[in-house]
Amino acid sequence: MNKPKKPAFKPLDCDDMERSIQLCNGIEYLIDEFQREINGKEAVQLFNSNYKGHLLKVVSHLEELIHRLTYLTAKNNKEFYYEHLYTILISLNSCPNALIITAHYLDPDQEFKRLLNRNTFEFELGQIVKKIQFIKNVLGSLSIGRKSGVRNINHYFNQTKRTA
Template identity: 70%
Template sequence: MAAAKKPVYKPLDCDDMERSIQLCNGIEYLIDEFQREINCKDSNQLYKHEYQSQLLKIADNLEELIHRLTYLAGKNNKEFYFNHLYAILKSLSCAPNALIITAYYLDPKHDFKRLVNRNMFEFELSQIVKKIQFIKPVLHSLSVGRKEGIRSISHSFSKF
């Protein structure tokens, strides 16, 4: 009879970690929903408050995720946790910027409109999704205190 795997480290099974994982799932969903809504639309058809609001909601969720992970990194400053949480924070710290800037340009009240470069913007969105998809298993592993599922995160984020 195989023994149950014991956690290697004390699990980070707190409300902040649970909320961080929920935020990751929510961010992925919101980005997917936004991309489906703007699919096949011309850049000049994006000047609507609803699109601006969706981008700001995604940015708010990213900011909350960054805030919660910053708190967790500071609270759990043991090297194992801190290194992984810090690497995640480093990769996510600028992610909301592209959304906030694009939301600013999509404000229909501006007299002088600037067209959004769809290719570059979709690239930015895909980078955010890739980062979120990468950090979810890491957060799950940290929440149960296991090393498995945690790759060499600091090296992996250098490609983002």
């Protein structure tokens, strides 16, 4: 008979963990929706308060995710949880900045407008999506108490730092 696998660690199955995973899904969806909305538009057509609002909604979700992860990190001082949650926070901390700056320049009421460099902006969005997808996997592993999703976390974030 096969014995059921025991979790390697006590699972972090709390409301903050569930909400964090929901936020990751929401951020992915909002970014995908935004990219579909601006697809094929000229840079001048992007000066629209709807686009600004959409980006700020993504920023709001990112900020809530950072806040919840900060709470989870402080609450779970065990080395295993702290190390992985803290590493996630470090990588995620600067993500809202590019979106806030872009939203500022897409504001049609802004006196000094700046055209959006689509390649650079799409690269930034791609980086955010990659981080969110990876973070979602790590959070899923932590929520059930397994190491499987967190094994390569240090390798992943060390590699990300070198390319940034």
